[in-house]
Amino acid sequence: xxxxxxxxxxxxxxxxxxxxxxxxxxxxxxxxxxxxxxxxxxxxxxxxxxxxxxxxxxxxxxxxxxxxxxxxxxxxxxxxxxxxxxxxxxxxxxxxxxxxxxxxxxxxxxxxxxxxxxxxxxxxxxxxxxxxxxxxxxxxxxxxxxxxxxxxxxxxxxxxxxxxxxxxxxxxxxxxxxxxxxxxxxxxxxxxxxxxxxxxxxxxxxxxxxxxxxxxxxxxxxxxxxxxxxxxxxxxxxxxxxxxxxxxxxxxxxxxxxxxxxxxxxxxxxxxxxxxxxxxxxxxxxxxxxxxxxxxxxxxxxxx
Numbered sequence: 091x092x093x094x095x096x097x098x099x100x101x102x103x104x105x106x107x108x109x110x111x112x113x114x115x116x117x118x119x120x121x122x123x124x125x126x127x128x129x130x131x132x133x134x135x136x137x138x139x140x141x142x143x144x145x146x147x148x149x150x151x152x153x154x155x156x157x158x159x160x161x162x163x164x165x166x167x168x169x170x171x172x173x174x175x176x177x178x179x180x181x182x183x184x185x186x187x188x189x190x191x192x193x194x195x196x197x198x199x200x201x202x203x204x205x206x207x208x209x210x211x212x213x214x215x216x217x218x219x220x221x222x223x224x225x226x227x228x229x230x231x232x233x234x235x236x237x238x239x240x241x242x243x244x245x246x247x248x249x250x251x252x253x254x255x256x257x258x259x260x261x262x263x264x265x266x267x268x269x270x271x272x273x274x275x276x277x278x279x280x281x282x283x284x285x286x287x288x289x290x291x292x293x294x295x296x297x298x299x300x301x302x303x304x305x306x307x308x309x310x311x312x313x314x315x316x317x318x319x320x321x322x323x324x325x326x327x328x329x330x331x332x333x334x335x336x337x338x339x340x341x342x343x344x345x346x347x348x349x350x351x352x353x354x355x356x357x358x359x360x361x362x363x364x365x366x367x368x369x370x371x372x373x374x375x376x377x378x379x380x381x382x383x384x385x386x387x388x389x390x391x392x393x394x
Contacts, residue, residue, distance in 0.1 A: 093124065096386055100379045101126050107375040108364040109340075114281040115383040118292055118345070118353040122390060124383040125281060132359045133276035135236060135334035136198050137284065137341050138229055140305065143195045144287075144297070145210050145218040147304040150187070157188040161205055175199030195308040195332065200233040207232040212277070219287075223296040226283025230276065236336055239270055253365035256337035270336060281357040284343045288355035292345055306330060309344065316370075318358065321377035322346040322384075338362040340372060352388065356380050 091099075104111045104126070112132060114125035149155045164182045175197050176183065185193070185202070187209070193202035210218075212229040219227055240252040256271060266272040291309075294302035309330035315323070316333075322344065323329040331344030343357045358376045362369060 093386065096382070097124065097126060100382055103379055104360070104375065107372055108362050108369075109360045109372055109375065110363070111376070111379070112281040112357075112359040113380060113383065114285045114355075114357050115380060115387060116285050116289065116355045117387045117390075118289055118355055119351070122387055123285070124386055126379075126383075128281040128285070128357075130359075131273045131278050131280050132341075132361065133271050133273060133336065133339060134227070134279045134284075134359070135270075135277075135336035135339050135341060136200075136203075136233065137279065137332055137334035137343060137359075138233065138277040139194050139198065139203050140284075140287065140309070140332050140343070141215050141219050141224075141227055141229055142203055142206055142210070143191055143308055144222075144291070144301065144305050145215040146187070146191055146206050148218060148222075148298065148301045149210060151298055151301050155187060155209060157191075158186050160184040160186050161190070161208075163201065163205055176201035176205075191308060192311070195305075196311045196313055198314055198333065200237065203233045221296075222290065224283070224287050224290055227279040227287065228277065230278075235270055239268055239337060251365075253338055253362075253367060256339075257361075257363055257365060268337070271339070279359075281359050284357040284359070285355045288343060288345050288357070292353065292355065306345075317342045317373045318344060318356065318377045318380055320374070321381040322356070326350075334359075338365075340369070340376065342376065346384070354384050354387065356384065 112127045112130040114128035116123040150157045162184050163176050165179055175193055176199055190202040190206050193199040215229040240255050269275045290297050291302045291305050312331050314333045319329050326349040328347045329344055331342055334341035338361050341359045345355050347353045358380050362372055
């Protein structure tokens with residue numbers, strides 16, 4: 091099978107599973123890559139926490155922030171309710187900036203992320219990224235906005251209505267009646283831009299090695315590993331990643347490092363056409379498609 095036919099087949103596979111995808115897999119040793127619509131811009135949901143982490147650790151490295159400084163978080167001031175993390179706390183807590191980084195990146199804790207955004211606002215995060223040569227990712231709002239969508243306004247029995255609105259209320263120019271799904275108003279990016287960010291973290295040049303290593307460590311400790319990890323983690327490889335989920339959006343970015351020295355950056359950003367919040371089959375499909383592209387790149391390397 092030619093590479094072109096392989097990509098067509100994988101695009102059909104995603105479509106048959108109800109997904110539109112923006113996918114890119116890049117060999118970080120050779121620069122070779124394979125992708126499916128890798129320049130399609132999408133809202134990025136919790137993937138924004140990786141740029142936030144990078145901006146925060148860079149400011150700590152510069153001495154602009156103190157990682158040991160403790161900030162008070164009060165339950166009544168929580169802006170990002172969620173199933174885990176600080177939004178579940180019943181009492182005020184004092185938490186160091188370094189520990190907020192862990193909660194935000196590794197547990198995808200929205201309250202921790204928004205506390206960090208209080209130190210480094212969205213526009214400043216974008217500015218720091220651009221200063222490091224990473225383009226194509228725009229941070230416009232905090233994560234609190236991700237918890238003010240139609241999904242929060244319907245009862246559980248009617249949750250499918252929010253999914254249907256997410257699927258049907260978009261425009262051809264990627265605008266949307268739901269602000270968090272409108273690429274002109276939401277935090278946005280592409281599979282290529284996030285792959286560029288991963289390459290900059292694993293092969294640092296403009297990013298200081300100390301800051302890059304810190305973010306790599308956070309991604310390695312990510313606890314949400316239900317989506318691509320089953321296809322990339324093994325006894326002979328490590329998988330460092332971050333997921334993002336909002337309404338019909340399902341994303342994951344990560345880097346797989348193999349014991350033989352091969353290293354691949356993977357970015358899979360998708361939107362579902364199926365009005366259901368829980369779709370384990372879609373998660374598994376994302377992993378299979380990404381792994382197929384990775385396997386093809388490995389075949390190229392071995393064929394040299």
